[in-house]
Amino acid sequence: MYGLINVAIRDLVTSQFSQAAWEEILAKSGAEETAFIRMEQNDDAVTYALVAAASEVLELSAEQVLEAFGEYWTLFTAEEGYGFMLDAAGSTLPEFLQNLDVLHTRVGTMYPGLKPPQFDCSNMTSNCLDLHYRSERDGLDPLVVGLIKGLGKRFNQSVTVEQTVAKSDSGKESVFHVSWE
Ligand code: HEM
Incomplete structure (x- = not known):
């Protein structure tokens, strides 16, 4: 994945935990300096190694690390200069979720070289929808949960996310039931 992702993990740890925790995570992960150049592609294994090391050092499960990272992502991308893309993606949560591929x-x-995930919405009502998530990568479902929660914060909405299908079972996609007030 692009270095931007690894930079975001670093920023999350240094801003919400400590510089010392980050240095320990970095050492444990074995990641190289080049993994933190935003616009350079790195092996996905680097990102997974950072998540595993963060889980050990911060004494959180890998799922908790991924979810926290997902929540942080919207804030991080806005600060990194991608606010205009977030703005263009929609002014309400359901509109935004329908525009994730765009x-x-x-x-x-x-x-x-981006290898982005694919998203689709189904069963939409005025306060809920099912978000279908497809990726060539595995193990990132908790990241999606955090991303949706982060988007809830962006739109100042109280959002509930419940995973109803896991790709590890369906072999094809994961599905999240998203509802808001
Ligand atoms: C302006 C905002 C955003 C930017 C700049 C951005 C950029 C990226 C980049 C660079 C990657 C790594 C993919 C690769 O290197 O091949 C990625 C992956 C991903 N993005 Fe976004 N993204 C944004 C917003 C979002 C939002 C709001 C969601 C919410 C669901 C999302 C969901 C994901 C997921 C789940 C992945 C992991 C890759 C996978 O599942 O295969 N992104 N994104």
Whole structure:
């Protein structure tokens, strides 16, 4: 994944935990300096190693680390200068969730080798929908839960997320039931 992802993990740890915790995580992960150049692609294994090391050092489960990272992502990308892309993706939570693929297509114009996830919405009502998530990667479902919660904060909405299908069972996709007030 692009270095931008690894930079976000570093920023999350240094801003919400400590510099010392970050240095321990970095040492344990074995990640190289080049993994933190935003617009360079790295092996996905680097990101997974950072999550595993963060889980050990911060005494959180890998799922908790991924969820916290997902929540942080919207804030981080806004601060990194991608606010205009977030703004263009929608002014309400359901509109935004329907535009996630458009958003990543725009991101792909700046990050040419991007291998983005795919999202679809179904069963929409005025206060809920099912979000379908497909990726060539495994193990990132808790990241999606955190991302949705972070978007809830962006729209100042109280959001509930319940995973109803896991790709590890369906072999194809994960599904999240998202409801808001
Ligand atoms: C302007 C905001 C955003 C930017 C700049 C951005 C950029 C990226 C980048 C660079 C990657 C790594 C993929 C790669 O390197 O191949 C990625 C992955 C991902 N993005 Fe976004 N993204 C944004 C917003 C979002 C939002 C709001 C969601 C909410 C669901 C999301 C969901 C994901 C997921 C789940 C992945 C993990 C990759 C996978 O599942 O295969 N992104 N994004």
